[in-house]
Amino acid sequence: MPAKKKKTSKAKATAKKKATATKSKENNIENSDVEDDELFKELLEDEDDEDEKSEEGTEQKESSDEESKDGMHTIQYNIRDLPGIGATIAKKLIDVGYSTVNSIAITPARILIEEAGLGDKTAAKIIQAAREALNIGFKTADTVWERRKNLARINTSSTDLDNLLGGGGIETGGITEFYGEYRTGKTQLMHQLCVNVQLSKEEGGISGKALYIDSEGTFRPERLIQMSEAKGLDYREVLKNVIYARAYSSDHQIMLIKDAMKIIVEKNIKLIIVDSLISHFRAEFIGRGTLATRQQLLNLHLHDLLRLAEMYPELAVVITNQVQSKPDTFFGDPTRATGGNIMAHGATVRIYLRKGKGEQRVAKMIDAPNLPEGEAIFALTEGGIVDVDH
Ligand SMILES: Nc1ncnc2c1ncn2[C@@H]1O[C@H](COP(=O)(O)OP(=O)(O)O)[C@@H](O)[C@H]1O
Numbered sequence: 001m002p003a004k005k006k007k008t009s010k011a012k013a014t015a016k017k018k019a020t021a022t023k024s025k026e027n028n029i030e031n032s033d034v035e036d037d038e039l040f041k042e043l044l045e046d047e048d049d050e051d052e053k054s055e056e057g058t059e060q061k062e063s064s065d066e067e068s069k070d071g072m073h074t075i076q077y078n079i080r081d082l083p084g085i086g087a088t089i090a091k092k093l094i095d096v097g098y099s100t101v102n103s104i105a106i107t108p109a110r111i112l113i114e115e116a117g118l119g120d121k122t123a124a125k126i127i128q129a130a131r132e133a134l135n136i137g138f139k140t141a142d143t144v145w146e147r148r149k150n151l152a153r154i155n156t157s158s159t160d161l162d163n164l165l166g167g168g169g170i171e172t173g174g175i176t177e178f179y180g181e182y183r184t185g186k187t188q189l190m191h192q193l194c195v196n197v198q199l200s201k202e203e204g205g206i207s208g209k210a211l212y213i214d215s216e217g218t219f220r221p222e223r224l225i226q227m228s229e230a231k232g233l234d235y236r237e238v239l240k241n242v243i244y245a246r247a248y249s250s251d252h253q254i255m256l257i258k259d260a261m262k263i264i265v266e267k268n269i270k271l272i273i274v275d276s277l278i279s280h281f282r283a284e285f286i287g288r289g290t291l292a293t294r295q296q297l298l299n300l301h302l303h304d305l306l307r308l309a310e311m312y313p314e315l316a317v318v319i320t321n322q323v324q325s326k327p328d329t330f331f332g333d334p335t336r337a338t339g340g341n342i343m344a345h346g347a348t349v350r351i352y353l354r355k356g357k358g359e360q361r362v363a364k365m366i367d368a369p370n371l372p373e374g375e376a377i378f379a380l381t382e383g384g385i386v387d388v389d390h
């Protein structure tokens, strides 16, 4: 890697670090992950040289935006065309990942102010301009339908589970949550999706890359190799298309998702996995007094994820959560994930996993805006998720 690029990457990481320092202080969380952040960034920049080019001008990233498929608009606006956005502001926005009019329109002013360093008035003005350009506001159902028609699906490798999810598997443009006890196959399923997202449409994928945020340290490339081989795929290719980051704290996890936004388009990321979403939050905020802060942070984090899925109709966000059923630590309904209410509202589709006999696992649809309740059975094998004859 050229020295110049390394420097840029470090500078970016330092800037970002500064930005999150205030938050860390508030929560009393020590943030010691500069090294890892840099590693993550370098890894991301390793693959090609697009970063260099995009630094020279703003044209690069803007032109990589595809014609919108979200039904909000048919013309792809350049953010420079918005009134109130000059070269300086455009650069600030693009540098932190807001390269489309759509992304500006659906982001709260507070976030643009914080992340892009804009003034209050400027932020309000350009958000308003972006919304007007896209004609956001009331729209007719056919426009909404237009967006939904363009959503894609990623196979899970279980026909039963694909059907439970509405046919075809995990839907893009939203968040899908899998929760359940330890060893119910959440992590295995996440690995399977990393392989399957890379397949072509005909094969059940969406020809994209995966971004894997691992908060528990349970990501195993070996499993990706076994799953690739079971499908007759070249595992070296498959591994290259999975971008991995270990999240070391809730703060770090939040930051990784904010960073993810900058690379979704250029790296062709079509699946973001957070395995698991809550564990750091749960470990760091213990005791009744901290619960409100935890839920608030978690809520913001989930909204970051939800906004990503809304910005990119071809992106699926999949999260996991562990629930415990030990009688002494557990009370209430086992189908309630540990995030409580926030999770119930945040995730678009929620699936509860439990053990069946042997390697079998049962998935139960808990919450989905447009799907019936039901159950699916699949099995965990060396080659990944498979159907069960029944
Ligand atoms: N190499 C493998 N071959 C077969 N089954 C495996 C393999 N690795 C993991 N599994 C299955 O996956 C289970 C663990 O699932 P996992 O996804 O890690 O659970 P969770 O993330 O829900 O805690 C194991 O109990 C086993 O049934």
Ligand SMILES: [Mg+2]
Residues within 6 Å of the ligand: 186, 187, 188, 216, 218, 275
């Ligand atoms: Mg797991």
